[in-house]
């Protein structure tokens with residue numbers, strides 16, 4: 001009998017991915033929450049989705065690794081390495097792992113230390129690097145693109161990119177996920193896809209700030225365009241390929257997230273602009289806005305690599321240092337020496 005496809009994480013996007021795959025293959029989804037497992041196995045609605053009968057849930061990562069060859073981890077970046085370490089003893093070179101996480105990992109450091117110290121070694125990792133560091137498989141990839149889960153759950157059509165150095169990873173991902181409502185492109189630019197997916201959340205926070213301040217579409221377009229320029233600039237410094245940021249997993253995802261009122265990152269920025277504090281927002285949201293954590297990591301990268309990215313820097317100051325939003329915008333509007341797109 002054909003093995004099911006594994007999904008680790010039954011949050012918003014893990015559930016969406018499981019439901020997409022269930023159109024093609026049976027799915028075994030992992031949750032750490034017994035209530036969620038029971039709900040899914042009893043056919044009850046979970047995260048706005050009523051799963052098909054070929055979706056079952058488990059709380060046992062060993063069982064998932066032994067049952068599935070193709071596994072999609074969909075866990076927030078802050079918990080990603082911990083969860084991968086738990087499943088790592090059961091992963092063999094035969095496994096293919098395609099993650100959907102849009103964030104970054106840091107090694108040998110606490111996220112809170114990033115603002116205070118500089119570390120000698122390179123401490124930033126993408127999720128595919130975490131997987132290959134912790135597990136014995138090399139066949140890794142990521143899925144990224146304009147994939148707001150709430151839209152996919154309403155069966156609105158969209159597309160994503162499976163990026164991997166290995167064609168067989170792309171092929172397996174496409175077979176599992178492709179449908180008439182979900183087109184899957186392939187790409188060999190894994191690093192770019194991962195960095196683009198993580199960085200665009202910062203610009204989505206900025207776009208939410210513009211939205212919350214009612215500064216109009218001109219300003220939002222400007223923020224997205226100039227933000228993309230900064231994303232590419234930082235990505236190239238980290239070894240990514242600049243032009244690939246203009247694809248579905250780059251520009252496509254940036255537009256979707258930075259213009260969507262269903263985006264957690266956009267809403268985080270909107271609420272900040274409307275006067276809520278970071279603590280108030282966090283206390284009232286049970287889903288993760290990855291861009292807040294990524295912002296700290298990007299601020300560290302800017303310092304470490306001596307890069308200038310004024311939009312990211314000002315969003316950092318607004319979020320973590322209470323910089324007045326009007327002052328930040330006024331500063332940006334007077335920023336000296338600003339070429340347009342002649343850097344690509």
Ligand SMILES: NC(=O)C1=CN([C@@H]2O[C@H](COP(=O)(O)OP(=O)(O)OC[C@H]3O[C@@H](n4cnc5c(N)ncnc54)[C@H](O)[C@@H]3O)[C@@H](O)[C@H]2O)C=CC1
Pocket residue numbers: 009010011012013014015031032074075076077079082083100101102103147148149150286287288290
């Ligand atoms: N929701 C969306 O529209 C999309 C989300 N993503 C990315 O997918 C990742 C996950 O996002 P969501 O599913 O939306 O987040 P979520 O907050 O809805 O769910 C996260 C899930 O991870 C689980 N989890 C967290 N820490 C864990 C741990 N230590 N052990 C076991 N399970 C743990 C939680 O129980 C929860 O089920 C993020 O990186 C996000 O950027 C990517 C594309 C679209």
Ligand SMILES: O=C(CO)COP(=O)(O)O
Pocket residue numbers: 102145146147148149201204253256257262263264265266288289290
């Ligand atoms: O990555 C996403 C859409 O592609 C989801 O964005 P949010 O995490 O901001 O909701």
